[in-house]
Amino acid sequence: MKLYDYWRSSAAYRVRIALNLKGVSYDTVSIDLRTGAQSATDYKSINPQGLVPAVESDGKVITQSTAIMEWLEETRPQPPLMPADPAGRAAVRAMMAVVACDIHPLNNLRVLNSLKAEFGATQAQIDAWIARWITAGFDTLEALIDQHGEGFAFGEGPTLADCCLIPQVYNARRFNVDLAPWPRIMAVDAACARLDEFAAAHPSRQPGAE
Numbered sequence: 001m002k003l004y005d006y007w008r009s010s011a012a013y014r015v016r017i018a019l020n021l022k023g024v025s026y027d028t029v030s031i032d033l034r035t036g037a038q039s040a041t042d043y044k045s046i047n048p049q050g051l052v053p054a055v056e057s058d059g060k061v062i063t064q065s066t067a068i069m070e071w072l073e074e075t076r077p078q079p080p081l082m083p084a085d086p087a088g089r090a091a092v093r094a095m096m097a098v099v100a101c102d103i104h105p106l107n108n109l110r111v112l113n114s115l116k117a118e119f120g121a122t123q124a125q126i127d128a129w130i131a132r133w134i135t136a137g138f139d140t141l142e143a144l145i146d147q148h149g150e151g152f153a154f155g156e157g158p159t160l161a162d163c164c165l166i167p168q169v170y171n172a173r174r175f176n177v178d179l180a181p182w183p184r185i186m187a188v189d190a191a192c193a194r195l196d197e198f199a200a201a202h203p204s205r206q207p208g209a210e
């Protein structure tokens, strides 16, 4: 399996965690977002959207991190990263969506570049924008973890909710967002950091990391 990856991409980081938890070995193809490699013709022939991650397996390409993780769960059910019951699965998907639909897309590189280039936003305004959407999403996740978490975001073991949450916590730290208001998220982050599968997926341990 090939993962089209970038060390600091939080969407790719989600997939790295899920691959590690499933025990799937893979080769990394690094797409350097700093040089615009994601928009090059050769990469766009893999992912027409020009975003990482993408996965190539048995001649098929799969894009979008949540689709990749759900595909992994369906094709490699052990260990399960989704609860057994439909209501539990819906709760995990809701947490995934808070990160992948309601926080991350607003803070993505192309959005930040557009705020700067088209609307003249200063770095201070960009930082406030990033913190605003992380705060809204983390307030929600804190309440959801209170309802569903028992050590991890949902239940007593890692699920796809943690695969989405932990990279978003990394992004919050990267942009100097104070995490003190969300003690439950912090506790989940600490629990996940103790697992090798999460530690090995950390951006600092990827090829090309600064």
Ligand SMILES: N[C@@H](CCC(=O)N[C@@H](CS)C(=O)NCC(=O)O)C(=O)O
Residues within 6 Å of the ligand: 008, 009, 010, 011, 012, 033, 038, 050, 051, 052, 053, 063, 064, 065, 066, 100, 108, 109, 110, 111
């Ligand atoms: N919804 C997509 C988001 C992918 C995404 O936005 N990837 C970012 C890195 S985290 C990217 O490739 N950005 C390049 C750009 O904005 O030009 C997913 O979950 O896979």
